[in-house]
Amino acid sequence: MNNQPEIAHTQSLLDKHLPPDIFEKLKDLQTGSGFTLHDAVRSGRENPDSSVGIYAGDAETYRVFSEILDPMINEYHRFSNDRRHMSDLSPTPLEDPDPEHLYIVSTRIRAARNLDGFAFTPFISLTARRKVEQLFLKAVSDYRLAANSRYIAYENLSDKEFQTLAQSLPLFRKGDRFQESAGINRDFPKARGVFFSDHGGLLAWVNEEDHLRIISMDQGSDISGAFTRIADLLTFLENRINFAKDSRYGYLNACPSNIGTAMRAGVHIRLPGLDRQRNTLYRTAEKMNLQVRGTGGEKTGIRDSIFDISNKQRLGITETECIRTLHNGVAALIRMEQQLSGSL
Numbered sequence: 001m002n003n004q005p006e007i008a009h010t011q012s013l014l015d016k017h018l019p020p021d022i023f024e025k026l027k028d029l030q031t032g033s034g035f036t037l038h039d040a041v042r043s044g045r046e047n048p049d050s051s052v053g054i055y056a057g058d059a060e061t062y063r064v065f066s067e068i069l070d071p072m073i074n075e076y077h078r079f080s081n082d083r084r085h086m087s088d089l090s091p092t093p094l095e096d097p098d099p100e101h102l103y104i105v106s107t108r109i110r111a112a113r114n115l116d117g118f119a120f121t122p123f124i125s126l127t128a129r130r131k132v133e134q135l136f137l138k139a140v141s142d143y144r145l146a147a148n149s150r151y152i153a154y155e156n157l158s159d160k161e162f163q164t165l166a167q168s169l170p171l172f173r174k175g176d177r178f179q180e181s182a183g184i185n186r187d188f189p190k191a192r193g194v195f196f197s198d199h200g201g202l203l204a205w206v207n208e209e210d211h212l213r214i215i216s217m218d219q220g221s222d223i224s225g226a227f228t229r230i231a232d233l234l235t236f237l238e239n240r241i242n243f244a245k246d247s248r249y250g251y252l253n254a255c256p257s258n259i260g261t262a263m264r265a266g267v268h269i270r271l272p273g274l275d276r277q278r279n280t281l282y283r284t285a286e287k288m289n290l291q292v293r294g295t296g297g298e299k300t301g302i303r304d305s306i307f308d309i310s311n312k313q314r315l316g317i318t319e320t321e322c323i324r325t326l327h328n329g330v331a332a333l334i335r336m337e338q339q340l341s342g343s344l
């Protein structure tokens, strides 16, 4: 049985926008704290099947390597140099795209954040990682019913305890080979953990690919509800932590595919008809600015015809537009699925 996402690999953004002659020209550049072009492209070079292929070691990477990063960012996000990123986290009521609960299994919205003044995870020291963890836990300690929240620090867990917890809680694991090559797994599992708020579906991954991944998730298809919850925590943190931000590029993150809103709003959706016509699914997704991922996350296979569909673009659109993109796209995919199964 074929359970692979079946996305034909195309050239990475790195290979497309950093041909050997430009690499030669820029190869001695580095940021103030010493993050080099070699560091930035290691993951893409070691993993030729990368789709992006480059990581930032700090906020300054986006300025020092702008000649390389700008065109990659513009292509990925359909952005252009004359534009500035805007944010909008206001409540956004949307009709339930799957009122009979036939297709959407669960909804998950995440936004990445990095603390200003700290290296990003490909380049961060263990001491700085610990500081990031402390600063976040302090900031979040008076978030609503903090007494009913909990932090699971990875360092104190045996493998067996971790596996047991991971069966029922959305914990993150050590990063894949792309993240390994980038240096993101350094010192794992030290200074890593997951914070759960009093609402079980609102949590934060600490020191995964970014310093923070704020996540709102729930069974079912209540996209607006998930958005309201994440917006609340993001706004709370914004008033307490200085995040790495750029006036043109919005929030800055380890992977350039995540800058701007840093938001990936997605659903797990069962589409057995479109599973048999994956090329149609991928073409429609591309047209509607959606990304298709595997059931277990980025670069995993499809189980039981369940696809992870989310907004692809994160920069140049606001957070509310991210969820509208998801909402419109999912509604269209559901209509296609209904036509394929003859229920329309």
Ligand code: ADP
Pocket (backbone or CB within 6 Å): 106, 107, 108, 110, 213, 217, 264, 266, 267, 268, 293, 295, 296, 297, 298, 308
């Ligand atoms: P990220 O979203 O942080 O960029 P991944 O694509 O690796 O990274 O997804 C992270 C995890 O979230 C994976 O374990 C994936 O299965 C899970 N996940 C993603 N979307 C959903 C969803 N809608 N419902 C439940 N789990 C999800």
Ligand code: CIR
Pocket (backbone or CB within 6 Å): 043, 049, 050, 051, 052, 053, 054, 178, 255, 257, 258, 298
């Ligand atoms: C790659 O280049 O394929 C990996 N570094 C992951 C890039 C992030 N993926 C994505 O599509 N947003």
